[in-house]
Amino acid sequence: MRVGRGVPTPTSRLISAKKYQYEQKKVKWLNRSSKGGGNLMSNHESLNGGKMKDKIKKLKAQLPYLPKTFRLIWEASRWWTVAWAALLLLGGILPVAVIYLVKPIIDNVSLLAGKGTDGIDALIVPVVLLGVVVFLLPISSSLLGLVRSIQAEKIQDHVKMQIHAKAVALPLSFFETPRYHDMLYRANVDALSRPAALLENVGLFVQNLITLAGLLAIMAPLAWWVPLVLAAAAIPALAIALRFTLRFHAWRTSNTAGERRLRYFDYVMTDSEHASEMRLFGLGGFFKQRYEAQRAKIRSGYFSLLRSEFLAESLSLAIGFMVLAFVMGWALYETLSGAVSIGFLSMFYIAFTQAQRIVRSLLGNASELYKNILFLENLFEFLAIEIEDRKYKHTLPDSTGYAIVFDKVSFRYPHSDRMALNGLSLTLQAGKITAIVGTNGAGKSTLVKLLCRFYDPDSGAIRLNGMPLHHIAPEEMHRHMTVLFQNYMRYHMSVRENIALSNAREGQAAIIAASRSAGSHDFVEKLDQGYETMLGRWFGGAELSGGEWQRIALARAFMRDTGLIILDEPTSALDSWGEIDWLSRFRSLCHGKTALIITHRFTTARHADVIHVMDKGKIVESGTHDELIRLGGRYASSWEKQTREYMVIRD
Numbered sequence: 001m002r003v004g005r006g007v008p009t010p011t012s013r014l015i016s017a018k019k020y021q022y023e024q025k026k027v028k029w030l031n032r033s034s035k036g037g038g039n040l041m042s043n044h045e046s047l048n049g050g051k052m053k054d055k056i057k058k059l060k061a062q063l064p065y066l067p068k069t070f071r072l073i074w075e076a077s078r079w080w081t082v083a084w085a086a087l088l089l090l091g092g093i094l095p096v097a098v099i100y101l102v103k104p105i106i107d108n109v110s111l112l113a114g115k116g117t118d119g120i121d122a123l124i125v126p127v128v129l130l131g132v133v134v135f136l137l138p139i140s141s142s143l144l145g146l147v148r149s150i151q152a153e154k155i156q157d158h159v160k161m162q163i164h165a166k167a168v169a170l171p172l173s174f175f176e177t178p179r180y181h182d183m184l185y186r187a188n189v190d191a192l193s194r195p196a197a198l199l200e201n202v203g204l205f206v207q208n209l210i211t212l213a214g215l216l217a218i219m220a221p222l223a224w225w226v227p228l229v230l231a232a233a234a235i236p237a238l239a240i241a242l243r244f245t246l247r248f249h250a251w252r253t254s255n256t257a258g259e260r261r262l263r264y265f266d267y268v269m270t271d272s273e274h275a276s277e278m279r280l281f282g283l284g285g286f287f288k289q290r291y292e293a294q295r296a297k298i299r300s301g302y303f304s305l306l307r308s309e310f311l312a313e314s315l316s317l318a319i320g321f322m323v324l325a326f327v328m329g330w331a332l333y334e335t336l337s338g339a340v341s342i343g344f345l346s347m348f349y350i351a352f353t354q355a356q357r358i359v360r361s362l363l364g365n366a367s368e369l370y371k372n373i374l375f376l377e378n379l380f381e382f383l384a385i386e387i388e389d390r391k392y393k394h395t396l397p398d399s400t401g402y403a404i405v406f407d408k409v410s411f412r413y414p415h416s417d418r419m420a421l422n423g424l425s426l427t428l429q430a431g432k433i434t435a436i437v438g439t440n441g442a443g444k445s446t447l448v449k450l451l452c453r454f455y456d457p458d459s460g461a462i463r464l465n466g467m468p469l470h471h472i473a474p475e476e477m478h479r480h481m482t483v484l485f486q487n488y489m490r491y492h493m494s495v496r497e498n499i500a501l502s503n504a505r506e507g508q509a510a511i512i513a514a515s516r517s518a519g520s521h522d523f524v525e526k527l528d529q530g531y532e533t534m535l536g537r538w539f540g541g542a543e544l545s546g547g548e549w550q551r552i553a554l555a556r557a558f559m560r561d562t563g564l565i566i567l568d569e570p571t572s573a574l575d576s577w578g579e580i581d582w583l584s585r586f587r588s589l590c591h592g593k594t595a596l597i598i599t600h601r602f603t604t605a606r607h608a609d610v611i612h613v614m615d616k617g618k619i620v621e622s623g624t625h626d627e628l629i630r631l632g633g634r635y636a637s638s639w640e641k642q643t644r645e646y647m648v649i650r651d
Contacts (some may be wrong), residue, residue, distance in 0.1 A: 065376045069195050076158035076195075077151045084151060087144040088203050092210025094137050099354065100218060101130040103347040148203070152196035159195055159379065163187055166383055172454040173414045174385070182256045186378035189259070194379065198372040205369060208358045215355045219348060223330075226352070229323055230359055236319055237363045244309045248371065251305060255298055262298070265291040327352055392473040396480050399563040401431035401594040402464050404451070409460035410617075411450060420446040422617035423460070430465075433587065433595040435608035437635065442614040444598045445486055448568055451596075453477050482560035486568040486598070488553035492536030495524050498552050499531075503559040510559060517589050518554035519582050547574045554582075558589065565590060568598040576603075583607050602639050611635065 074081060104126045167184065174180045219226045268274045269287050278284055328349060335345040406426040412419050421443045428434050436444050449455055450462060453474040462469040469477070482502065491498050499511045511531065515521040527533040527542055534541030535552070544552070554570060571579045583604065597608060605611050606625040613621035613628070613635050621633050628635035 065373050065380055066198075068380055069198055069373075069376055072158065072162075072195055073151070073155055073199055077154040080147055080151045080154065081199075084144070084147045084199070084203060087140055087147060088207045089210065090136070090140050091144055092207040093214065094133055094140065095211050095354070096214030096218070097133045098130065098137070099215065099347060099350050101126050101133065102350065105130065106342065106346050144203075148196075148200055151199060152193075155196045155199070156193060162383055163379075166385065169387060170385065171387070172449070176414050178257065181260065183378065183382045185260050185263075186253070186256055187382040194372045194376045198369065198376065201369040201372060205362060208362050212355060212358045212362070215351045215358070218351045219355070223327075226327065226355075229327060230355060232323075236315070237313075237360065240309075240313060240315075244305065248305060251301055255301070258294055258298055262291060262294050265294065324353065324356060392471055392476070396464070396467075396472055396476050398480070399430075399465075400592040401563050402428075402480070403430040403466075404428040404564075404594065405463045406447070407461045407463065409450070409457045409462060411446060411455065411457045413446075413455075419617050421450070421457070424618055426612060426619050428594055428596055429610070430594050431592050432609040433590055433597065433607070435597045435599060435605035435611045436614055437599060437602065437605050437611060437638075438614035443617040444614055445568055446617075447614075448483065448485070448566055448596075448598060451566060452481070452483060480562050481564040481566065482557045482562045483566045484553055484557040484568060484570055486572070488550065490536060490549050490553075492534070492538040492541060494532050494534055494541075495527065495552065496531040498535060499555045499559055502556045506559060511555075514555040514558040517558045517585065518551045519585075520548065520551035520555050523548055523551075550574060551582075563593055565593055565595040566598075567596070569600065570597060571599065571601055571604050579603065602635070602642050 105123060108123050108126075163184075170180075216227050265287050269278065269284065269291070278287075331345060331348050331352075335342065404427070406424050409421050409424045410419060411421040424443070424447070426447075436447070438444055450457060451469075453469065453472075456470050464472065464477075491501065493501075495515075496508070496511055499514055500506065503510070508531070512521060515524055515531075524531060524533070535544060537543055550570070550572070551574075554567075557565070557567065571582060574582060579601070587607065597604060599605050602625075609624070611623065611625060611628055612619045613633070615634070621628060621631065621635055623631065629639060630636075
């Protein structure tokens with residue numbers, strides 16, 4: 001299924017790591033060929049001084065984005081677009097009407113000069129019409145501005161919803177690559193406002209074309225060759241505009257990673273998460289220096305572009321001035337020789353200077369139009385990322401517990417050469433609590449990600465109640481499991497919302513029950529507004545300790561009454577008293593359910609029915625706590641060290 005043209009994906013479709021690596025070679029976002037104008041490197045080569053043929057080819061490749069953008073605009077603001085088109089037409093005709101009405105007024109004033117009020121009736125109609133037109137000009141311009149502002153808001157909201165829909169539908173594997181983050185950054189920062197800007201550029205372009213056509217019609221009786229002179233003078237300016245548009249796009253695209261670094265440095269210096277270390281280690285100067293150096297590099301390239309563009313534009317303006325001097329010299333000669341009236345000369349001068357201004361504006365519109373099309377490629381490239389659409393064979397029945405088997409499972413993350421799991425064989429018994437312990441990097445959290453169907457194994461199989469896990473839809477799997485991730489989220493929302501996020505269908509009674517299960521109810525009751533208390537400093541809420549935040553995350557996990565519970569380091573932020581308090585009720589909470597605990601704390605692991613020790617992506621020891629102690633292996637050695645350290649600390 002392809003997502004594009006503003007069609008959001010309703011649910012996530014997850015791709016196996018092996019399939020994803022294969023897809024990298026063909027999906028458009030990693031190597032655009034026919035529709036994207038080549039990959040990123042070839043784009044840069046073409047944009048930075050390629051042959052004219054290459055530039056024309058590039059232009060043709062971008063043109064399909066124009067109708068796509070108009071469809072997107074129409075979806076976002078249909079009737080406002082109709083009003084916009086009507087006001088554009090009016091705004092293009094009115095300036096021509098002003099200039100057209102100048103001629104009869106000047107000619108009649110010249111004839112009536114010195115005759116008093118005789119024949120003044122001939123002035124009434126053109127003067128009244130001119131007054132009406134002059135009055136309508138600012139009114140129509142203000143209305144057009146209002147309509148454009150409303151359109152811009154609607155279009156930006158529509159585009160942002162498209163980006164959000166795509167981002168939440170993508171497999172987790174896409175987030176593992178810098179290329180994806182560059183694309184998302186450009187879609188969010190560069191392309192978000194481009195559809196509205198493109199609409200404005202198109203509007204001004206069409207409006208100026210209408211006005212120019214009217215002006216040329218006024219000048220045609222005097223000099224049929226004027227359009228040719230205007231066109232000849234515009235060619236150098238057009239070439240300059242297109243050249244610098246291409247250069248600017250290439251420069252901006254090549255600086256995406258640098259701009260993301262700027263945003264990161266800014267975030268580190270201004271976010272509360274980093275504030276403590278910033279002050280403790282005196283890191284402010286270091287990150288300020290990094291930010292300023294990166295900013296100076298980007299600014300230097302931009303200023304170089306601006307200087308070159310200024311010199312080239314000055315040359316095109318000089319050419320335009322010489323054309324104006326030639327044409328007006330000829331028009332003045334015609335007037336002095338009696339071929340045309342003074343009113344016609346005045347009208348011609350106004351019309352020609354306005355035509356020159358409009359031609360320059362058209363060139364600017366064309367340049368901005370093309371620039372916006374180039375950046376819209378970033379948006380449509382992101383929205384067109386293809387997501388595999390699978391047909392799944394099985395649904396998962398409701399159960400109090402599930403039996404899960406890992407059969408020689410191997411897996412490595414995309415873009416990584418290291419095996420995260422290497423021939424892992426493991427059984428999670430239905431209705432039992434299983435603990436997995438091991439060093440950092442042993443593959444424990446990777447095992448959780450595979451169970452969540454964020455990835456599929458490269459080889460081997462995972463079976464749930466005998467069914468291959470990859471035959472079960474990810475959404476179906478998620479509905480029957482609850483997970484506390486190691487990097488649990490701290491949502492700057494109320495306590496009630498923090499807990500209810502995992503199961504918004506349940507009411508306050510379920511929220512309180514989940515909070516009691518996680519051991520958070522007592523301290524929540526002491527907050528100023530209880531469960532309605534806002535948490536986090538972003539919006540002026542209460543700040544919790546690390547252990548309290550973890551209990552809130554645990555409550556969120558317990559909001560789901562599912563047959564499979566997975567807890568990754570559930571007691572890592574709890575003190576020893578909090579750990580004992582929570583463990584005392586955990587077994588009753590998991591009665592009859594299949595529970596998996598990933599932990600570094602052996603005091604937590606010992607409460608499990610069976611413990612597995614992982615190392616380098618494999619299970620190296622298995623048994624109950626007592627069995628593993630008697631075995632005298634890795635677990636026993638680590639248990640002895642942990643308990644000895646605890647005794648030393650206690651003494």
